[in-house]
Amino acid sequence: MLQSELFTRTSKTLPKDERSKSAQLLIRAGFIDKLASGVYTFLPLGFLVLNKLEKLISDEMERVSGQRVIMPALIPKDNWQETKRWDNFDALFKLKEENVEYGLGATHEEVVVPLVKKYVSSYKDLPFSVFQIQNKFRNEKRAKSGILRTREFLMKDLYSFHATEKDLDSYYEKVKGSYLKIFRDLGISKDTYFTLASGGTFSGLSHEFQTITEAGEDEIFICNKCKVAVNSDVASKRVKCFKCGKVLKEVKKSIEVGNIFKLGDKYSKAFGLEFVDSKGEKRNVLMGTYGIGLPRLIGAVVEVLSDENGIVWPDLISPFSYHLIQIENKVKKEALKIYRTLQKLNLEVIYDDRIDKSPGEKFTDCDLIGVSTRIVVSKKTLAKNSVELKLRREKKKRLVKIKDLSRVLTK
Amino acid sequence: MLQSELFTRTSKTLPKDERSKSAQLLIRAGFIDKLASGVYTFLPLGFLVLNKLEKLISDEMERVSGQRVIMPALIPKDNWQETKRWDNFDALFKLKEENVEYGLGATHEEVVVPLVKKYVSSYKDLPFSVFQIQNKFRNEKRAKSGILRTREFLMKDLYSFHATEKDLDSYYEKVKGSYLKIFRDLGISKDTYFTLASGGTFSGLSHEFQTITEAGEDEIFICNKCKVAVNSDVASKRVKCFKCGKVLKEVKKSIEVGNIFKLGDKYSKAFGLEFVDSKGEKRNVLMGTYGIGLPRLIGAVVEVLSDENGIVWPDLISPFSYHLIQIENKVKKEALKIYRTLQKLNLEVIYDDRIDKSPGEKFTDCDLIGVSTRIVVSKKTLAKNSVELKLRREKKKRLVKIKDLSRVLTK
Numbered sequence: 001m002l003q004s005e006l007f008t009r010t011s012k013t014l015p016k017d018e019r020s021k022s023a024q025l026l027i028r029a030g031f032i033d034k035l036a037s038g039v040y041t042f043l044p045l046g047f048l049v050l051n052k053l054e055k056l057i058s059d060e061m062e063r064v065s066g067q068r069v070i071m072p073a074l075i076p077k078d079n080w081q082e083t084k085r086w087d088n089f090d091a092l093f094k095l096k097e098e099n100v101e102y103g104l105g106a107t108h109e110e111v112v113v114p115l116v117k118k119y120v121s122s123y124k125d126l127p128f129s130v131f132q133i134q135n136k137f138r139n140e141k142r143a144k145s146g147i148l149r150t151r152e153f154l155m156k157d158l159y160s161f162h163a164t165e166k167d168l169d170s171y172y173e174k175v176k177g178s179y180l181k182i183f184r185d186l187g188i189s190k191d192t193y194f195t196l197a198s199g200g201t202f203s204g205l206s207h208e209f210q211t212i213t214e215a216g217e218d219e220i221f222i223c224n225k226c227k228v229a230v231n232s233d234v235a236s237k238r239v240k241c242f243k244c245g246k247v248l249k250e251v252k253k254s255i256e257v258g259n260i261f262k263l264g265d266k267y268s269k270a271f272g273l274e275f276v277d278s279k280g281e282k283r284n285v286l287m288g289t290y291g292i293g294l295p296r297l298i299g300a301v302v303e304v305l306s307d308e309n310g311i312v313w314p315d316l317i318s319p320f321s322y323h324l325i326q327i328e329n330k331v332k333k334e335a336l337k338i339y340r341t342l343q344k345l346n347l348e349v350i351y352d353d354r355i356d357k358s359p360g361e362k363f364t365d366c367d368l369i370g371v372s373t374r375i376v377v378s379k380k381t382l383a384k385n386s387v388e389l390k391l392r393r394e395k396k397k398r399l400v401k402i403k404d405l406s407r408v409l410t411k
Numbered sequence: 412m413l414q415s416e417l418f419t420r421t422s423k424t425l426p427k428d429e430r431s432k433s434a435q436l437l438i439r440a441g442f443i444d445k446l447a448s449g450v451y452t453f454l455p456l457g458f459l460v461l462n463k464l465e466k467l468i469s470d471e472m473e474r475v476s477g478q479r480v481i482m483p484a485l486i487p488k489d490n491w492q493e494t495k496r497w498d499n500f501d502a503l504f505k506l507k508e509e510n511v512e513y514g515l516g517a518t519h520e521e522v523v524v525p526l527v528k529k530y531v532s533s534y535k536d537l538p539f540s541v542f543q544i545q546n547k548f549r550n551e552k553r554a555k556s557g558i559l560r561t562r563e564f565l566m567k568d569l570y571s572f573h574a575t576e577k578d579l580d581s582y583y584e585k586v587k588g589s590y591l592k593i594f595r596d597l598g599i600s601k602d603t604y605f606t607l608a609s610g611g612t613f614s615g616l617s618h619e620f621q622t623i624t625e626a627g628e629d630e631i632f633i634c635n636k637c638k639v640a641v642n643s644d645v646a647s648k649r650v651k652c653f654k655c656g657k658v659l660k661e662v663k664k665s666i667e668v669g670n671i672f673k674l675g676d677k678y679s680k681a682f683g684l685e686f687v688d689s690k691g692e693k694r695n696v697l698m699g700t701y702g703i704g705l706p707r708l709i710g711a712v713v714e715v716l717s718d719e720n721g722i723v724w725p726d727l728i729s730p731f732s733y734h735l736i737q738i739e740n741k742v743k744k745e746a747l748k749i750y751r752t753l754q755k756l757n758l759e760v761i762y763d764d765r766i767d768k769s770p771g772e773k774f775t776d777c778d779l780i781g782v783s784t785r786i787v788v789s790k791k792t793l794a795k796n797s798v799e800l801k802l803r804r805e806k807k808k809r810l811v812k813i814k815d816l817s818r819v820l821t822k
Contacts, residue, residue: 007478007530007539033526035483035490036511041526042481050481067418070453070461072446073484073546074563079446095506095515097550100447104506115444115452119418128418135484135546139508152485 001320003352006030008043010365020215022302023146025311029368031319038143038151040295045369048319050154053294054133056185056316057156060178064171066131066158071111073135077101079110083270091138093151104137109263109289112159113271120285123163123277127171131158133294145215147295148255148303158290163275168286172262175290179209179258186297187314188304192257195220196242197231199261205234209258213303216255221248229254257300263287305393311370312392322349322409323371327359327378335377338387338402345410367392412731414763417441419454421776431626433713434557436722440779442730449554449562451706456780459730461565464705465544467596467727468567471589475582477542477569482522484546488512490521494681502549504562515548520674520700523570524682531696534574534688538582542569544705556626558706559666559714569701574686579673579697586701590620590669597708598725599715603668606631607653608642610672616645620669624714627666632659640665668711674698716804722781723803733760733820734782738770738789746788749798749813756821778803 008030015027015034026032031046042050058068074095080086080103086094093104105111112130119125136155143151158175162168176194183189188211195210210220210229220229223241230239230248239248265284268274273285298317305312313319322342326335332353339351350371352362359378366374376388386399389408400408419441426438426445437443442457453461469479485506491497491514497505504515516522523541530536547566554562569586573579587605594600603622610617621631621640631640634652641650641659650659676695679685684696709728716723724730733753737746743764750762761782763773770789777785787799797810800819811819 005476005478005539007527007536007541009530033529035522035526036485036487039483039485039487041483041522044478044480047479047481065416067416067455068458069455070458070565072450072452072563074447074450074548076447076450093506093508095504097504099552111446111452115446116418118444119420125418128416130418137485141510152483154481 001350003350004354006044006350008033008045010368018146020145020148020299020303021306022148022215022299025302025306025368026146026299029311029370032147034146038140038149040147040150042295045319046298049298049313049317050294052317052319053298054154054156057182057292057294058133060182061131061156061158064129064158064174064178066129069130069132070134071105071108071115071132073105073137074102075105075108075110077103079103079114083110083267085110091140093137093139105134106136106138107289107291108132108157109159109267109287113267113273113287116159116161116285117271117273120161120273120275123275126161126163126275126285127167129158129160129171131156136293145217146299148215148299149217150295153296154294156292156294160288160290161273162286162288163277163283165286168262168288172260172288175260175288176207179260179290179292182292183209183211183257185314185316186301188257188301191304193220193222193227193229193254195229195231195254195256196234197256197259198233198235206259206261208256208260210254211257211300211304212252212254213300214253215299215303216253218254218256219251220254222250222252223248224250255296255300255303257297258290258292260290261288263289306370309364310368313370313372315372318372319369320348320350320371322347322373322375323366323369324349324351324375325362325366325377326351326353327362327376327380329355331377331379331382334382334402338375338377338405341406342409345406347409412761414761415765417455417761419444419456421779429557431556431559431710431714432717433559433626433710436713436717436779437557437710440722440781442722443558445557449551449560451558451561453706456730457709460709460724460728461705463728463730464709465565465567468593468703468705469544471593472542472567472569475540475569475585475589477540480541480543481545482516482519482526482543484516484548485513486516486519486521488514490514490525494521494678496521502551504548504550516545517547517549518700518702519543519568520570520678520698524678524684524698527570527572527696528682528684531572531684531686534686537572537574537686537696538578540569540571540582542567547704556628557710559626559710560628561706564707565705567703567705571699571701572684573697573699574688574694576697579699583671583673583699586671586699587618590671590701590703593703594620594622594668596725596727597712599668599712602715604631604633604638604640604665606640606642606665606667607645608670609644609646610670617670617672619667619671621665622668622711622715623663623665624711625664626710626714627664629665629667630662631665633661633663634659635661666707666711666714668708669701669703671701672699674700717781720775721779724781724783726783729783730780731759731761731782733758733784733786734777734780735760735762735786736773736777736788737762737764738773738787740766742788742790742793745793745813749786749788749816752817753820756817758820 095102219232226243268285630643637654679696
């Protein structure tokens with residue numbers, strides 16, 4: 001797209017009410033806008049990132065055979081009462097109308113379990129899994145840190161249904177693998193730890209994926225040897241690595257970017273979700289649940305990958321693949337021609353065609369926005385029939401002949 | 412996908428609490444599930460349709476230069492008070508928490524106008540338009556007719572911003588053209604009328620797109636000559652066609668599938684959204700707003716295009732392009748081979764590989780679900796080295812040699 005047509009703009013001023021680096025950068029660069037505490041609009045650039053992340057996660061979920069649905073946010077009080085969460089889920093937003101009461105979807109066990117019950121009767125109907133990427137609502141009292149903790153956010157939640165513990169265990173490992181791949185694809189796996197945490201139903205334990213950042217609200221004990229961690233909420237005097245058994249002493253602040261839980265029969269019991277096993281006996285379905293909050297994950301990526309000049313997007317969720325900059329208005333004709341060429345190749349490109357900005361301002365904006373690859377067209381590069389290519393994450397620049405550009409970018 | 416793996420199933424029983432044909436068919440075929448009055452889950456088949464419609468509409472909005480964003484559903488009371496809609500918007504869901512009150516996004520002028528105000532100061536910043544495809548919440552007292560009128564629904568809303576009335580008028584015509592194209596693409600344009608209605612801010616009038624169906628809650632006066640209509644809410648003793656002036660007598664029940672409004676300066680005044688024109692004078696920005704409710708549009712398509720056997724999806728939003736049916740389990744090997752071939756061609760196919768269903772049951776399910784093209788593999792067709800191809804909307808069948816199938820389907 002043409003940058004001159006983008007209705008948003010970058011800003012030099014630090015937003016006063018945001019403390020985390022990710023919120024400051026995302027707001028200044030024009031990815032998000034704060035409507036109220038814990039409530040944000042995704043602006044055009046932010047939408048593109050969110051949309052790419054949604055696609056990346058959705059593809060992974062389909063790879064583990066997740067069937068995609070969309071469940072509503074208006075969940076009747078009755079459903080929450082079945083699981084006793086109407087009174088026990090602190091962050092539940094309650095909507096009380098004359099004729100009806102809803103709890104706004106903070107999680108969706110209360111919808112998916114009664115839904116699935118309509119279709120499951122025999123072990124032959126199992127296993128399967130269902131996921132959605134849909135807005136969650138939570139009344140976070142301490143909504144701070146920008147999109148790292150919000151009251152409304154896009155979440156991927158996957159629910160799996162099994163006849164046996166063995167099957168649940170093996171699926172759980174599969175999803176763990178998917179999550180690790182997602183964090184690897186986003187370039188944050190070095191800083192992301194598979195973490196033992198409290199909260200599971202089987203054993204009182206669950207697993208989280210925690211990304212180390214100063215903006216995080218959690219604390220984890222790290223095992224550098226095994227590259228795993230233990231959440232400080234797993235109360236114990238001496239915290240030991242659950243892999244090598246070593247006593248852990250190094251503590252880091254971190255943010256939970258994903259979690260996987262074995263729910264066992266907790267919710268299937270509450271709703272009477274049963275099946276007849278191969279011996280003809282009735283049993284409760286076993287469940288797993290697996291979540292990723294998309295805005296938070298984007299925030300974590302920005303926390304980890306940004307530098308002093310701005311955001312450094314990983315290729316897969318960069319709002320565009322290329323940021324094409326025309327340095328002088330005199331090279332407009334050539335720059336526009338390159339823009340059209342890239343468009344014809346179906347490459348995603350934002351073209352800084354603004355005529356009222358200095359080269360310095362353009363470079364500053366480009367670094368702040370953080371598109372993964374920059375292409376510069378100037379009188380200097382044109383003198384060599386070339387453009388200048390630079391990856392956002394590297395300092396190195398290189399000249400590429402214009403006649404070779406298509407080949408270089410699509411190879 | 413393999414139909415045997417789909418966690419939902421079709422049902423023969425009519426849902427008792429649904430009166431509209433579309434709701435009955437969509438529920439029986441496994442596209443949607445009712446959670447509560449006016450609140451539905453989109454099941455895997457329904458998600459695919461919704462997703463395709465979202466893509467179709469989004470592409471059209473980009474063609475009219477709409478910049479895509481996502482605004483929140485949690486809109487602070489203050490914003491609603493600026494426009495006096497906190498007290499005057501009947502269907503507003505109000506969320507009252509200890510520390511904060513929100514009106515759940517029933518429409519988004521209250522968010523988009525203050526947002527845009529941050530970026531607009533001069534006529535040079537205009538025109539532009541912003542859209543989103545995001546969940547709306549409305550406390551519909553008479554939530555009935557399935558997904559034709561719900562309390563929570565995915566909506567495309569586009570907002571345009573202009574310096575002059577002339578510019579607003581010309582953009583309005585552009586969007587009208589987009590809407591007509593969308594209804595044409597969906598195969599409902601014969602039954603969809605461009606309709607004069609009440610509700611605009613400039614003249615007290617607006618335009619709706621009304622699709623004729625018995626399940627509709629509106630009544631329109633039709634001009635058969637001009638193919639336009641007047642909503643009965645435009646109170647008048649003698650309703651005249653706004654094109655040819657003829658007095659209109661034919662009344663039909665219909666459902667609004669889209670609307671376009673010229674808002675003028677109503678909301679820009681409320682929020683002080685001003686710009687400096689080319690003569691240096693301050694003026695209010697002029698606005699248009701353009702909506703399509705996606706579930707309702709899907710419901711209208713089903714109302715219009717279904718037949719006595721089930722849904723007849725138009726190609727563009729058919730959950731799959733092909734429904735491949737293996738008649739006897741004995742032809743499984745050949746059917747699976749064809750399935751793999753179609754997958755390799757990136758064609759979207761659902762393969763009825765179920766071994767416990769009779770051919771009759773498979774055909775009945777196939778017609779009910781309504782995928783646009785059916786491919787049958789049986790001993791009979793294989794004897795001729797062929798499969799049988801049939802469009803859902805036609806009775807005609809034809810045999811195609813298996814060796815020619817790839818070529819026929821991708822031409």
